Amino acid sequence: MKDAQGRKAVANGFDFSQGLAGLNADEAALVRRREKVLGTMGPLFYDRPLHVVAGTGTHLLGADGEDYLDCYNNVACVGHSNPHVRQAVADQLGRQNTHSRYLQDEVLDYAERLVATLPDAIDHVAFTNSGSESNDLALRMARVATGHMGVVVTQGAYHGITSLVASVSPSFGTGLPLAPFLATVRVDDALHGADGADASADAAWAVLGPRFKQAFDALEHGGYGVSCVLIDEAMSSDGILPGACGWIARLADAVHARGGLLVSDEVQAGFGRMGGVLWGFQRHGADADIVTMGKPMGNGIPVGGVAYKHPIGDVFASCTRYFNTFGGNPVSMRAAGAVMDEIERLGLVAHAQAMGDRLAEGLRGILRGHARFGGLRHAGLFLGIDVTDGAARPDGAAARAVVNALRDDGHVLISAAGPGDAVLKVRPPLVFDDSDAARLLDAMQRICDSGLMDR
Ligand code: PMP
Numbered sequence: 001m002k003d004a005q006g007r008k009a010v011a012n013g014f015d016f017s018q019g020l021a022g023l024n025a026d027e028a029a030l031v032r033r034r035e036k037v038l039g040t041m042g043p044l045f046y047d048r049p050l051h052v053v054a055g056t057g058t059h060l061l062g063a064d065g066e067d068y069l070d071c072y073n074n075v076a077c078v079g080h081s082n083p084h085v086r087q088a089v090a091d092q093l094g095r096q097n098t099h100s101r102y103l104q105d106e107v108l109d110y111a112e113r114l115v116a117t118l119p120d121a122i123d124h125v126a127f128t129n130s131g132s133e134s135n136d137l138a139l140r141m142a143r144v145a146t147g148h149m150g151v152v153v154t155q156g157a158y159h160g161i162t163s164l165v166a167s168v169s170p171s172f173g174t175g176l177p178l179a180p181f182l183a184t185v186r187v188d189d190a191l192h193g194a195d196g197a198d199a200s201a202d203a204a205w206a207v208l209g210p211r212f213k214q215a216f217d218a219l220e221h222g223g224y225g226v227s228c229v230l231i232d233e234a235m236s237s238d239g240i241l242p243g244a245c246g247w248i249a250r251l252a253d254a255v256h257a258r259g260g261l262l263v264s265d266e267v268q269a270g271f272g273r274m275g276g277v278l279w280g281f282q283r284h285g286a287d288a289d290i291v292t293m294g295k296p297m298g299n300g301i302p303v304g305g306v307a308y309k310h311p312i313g314d315v316f317a318s319c320t321r322y323f324n325t326f327g328g329n330p331v332s333m334r335a336a337g338a339v340m341d342e343i344e345r346l347g348l349v350a351h352a353q354a355m356g357d358r359l360a361e362g363l364r365g366i367l368r369g370h371a372r373f374g375g376l377r378h379a380g381l382f383l384g385i386d387v388t389d390g391a392a393r394p395d396g397a398a399a400r401a402v403v404n405a406l407r408d409d410g411h412v413l414i415s416a417a418g419p420g421d422a423v424l425k426v427r428p429p430l431v432f433d434d435s436d437a438a439r440l441l442d443a444m445q446r447i448c449d450s451g452l453m454d455r
Pocket of ligand 1: 130131132133135158159160161232236265267268294295
């Protein structure tokens with residue numbers, strides 16, 4: 001999809017060609033400044049962009065003095081301006097923040113703690129500064145360890161912005177060519193029924209097993225072999241398809257049988273987002289080889305990680321090396337440790353499951369019966385709601401209208417994703433509580449009362 005000036009449209013993106021009508025003087029001035037110096041390469045959310053000046057917990061304060069409920073932020077997983085994270089960062093900044101080529105306690109304290117949350121075999125970790133860097137390193141490690149080049153991802157996958165990772169991210173579209181060593185597999189029609197209910201692992205694998213086989217065959221016939229399947233356990237950009245637990249365990253077996261690895265991209269799914277377990281691959285009981293992390297890891301401090309079975313790293317170390325100037329720096333490590341403290345102290349993994357189930361049930365109750373409601377899927381506090389044209393076809397324009405109405409009328413922030421950007425994406429900080437849920441439900445009720453989900 002393109003905007004009016006022919007740029008690639010972004011879900012819930014401000015259309016710079018729409019002009020500044022409807023914006024107040026402050027917003028219009030900032031949009032102008034932004035366009036002048038940052039250009040239009042990077043998206044800006046909403047028909048009427050939001051000027052944010054502060055945040056606490058699940059709330060953001062607008063420059064207009066209004067309180068906004070943040071239902072879209074998986075980075076601030078333990079809440080905006082979390083005092084414990086702030087304290088840890090400030091304390092470490094006041095001590096030292098050098099690189100990892102010296103002996104330091106902070107990186108070791110966090111690394112030991114992190115690998116302790118993973119299966120015994122995933123016993124080593126390297127640190128990065130973003131999810132993209134994590135996936136980039138994971139792909140290089142998988143290549144070296146297997147001696148193969150081929151990569152398999154889902155049809156709508158997004159894995160990040162480095163040249164290598166972008167070349168295996170079909171959600172960017174065809175503006176830049178995808179890698180010749182990439183095979184993609186469609187999953188959006190196999191994981192859920194029409195009402196959003198999970199397909200069983202057996203039913204899902206009956207459809208997906210042959211598709212992955214075909215992808216592996218194509219890479220082998222092309223001479224690339226299979227280095228890995230790189231998979232976002234939340235299937236976020238495919239339209240939020242958490243699916244039934246179990247089928248990814250079979251995928252792991254299938255890729256192992258081809259001599260490849262399973263790389264679990266936990267940038268979205270990790271740190272408890274899916275509820276009940278800390279890591280998305282654990283929902284499936286899958287034998288992952290490499291686990292990549294980012295976004296919520298530092299609650300806004302840039303930090304990512306690549307955890308792996310150590311033989312993979314041993315092969316890598318025997319022929320090349322990994323050093324990253326900021327990776328594993330003490331400030332990032334202290335932030336990440338403080339996030340882990342908060343996840344444990346507040347019981348956020350169990351909370352995400354219970355709260356996500358309650359929220360999903362509440363939203364279904366409100367949306368059911370409205371013509372444009374096409375079903376709701378969720379795991380933990382990651383929810384996707386299909387908006388249709390009333391005849392089961394995805395309707396991105398209608399989803400966009402709901403996203404903007406929630407922002408304007410309810411001061412509730414969500415966004416859209418998936419095919420045609422027609423899936424409402426609800427993914428609040430994990431500290432989202434019952435009063436926040438009540439506010440979101442109330443706002444959605446008003447959207448439905450206004451007729452927006454029927455027209
Ligand atoms: N993997 C997934 C599944 C993601 O959603 C993202 C970011 N949206 C990334 C990787 C890239 O992370 P980052 O933006 O931190 O580089």
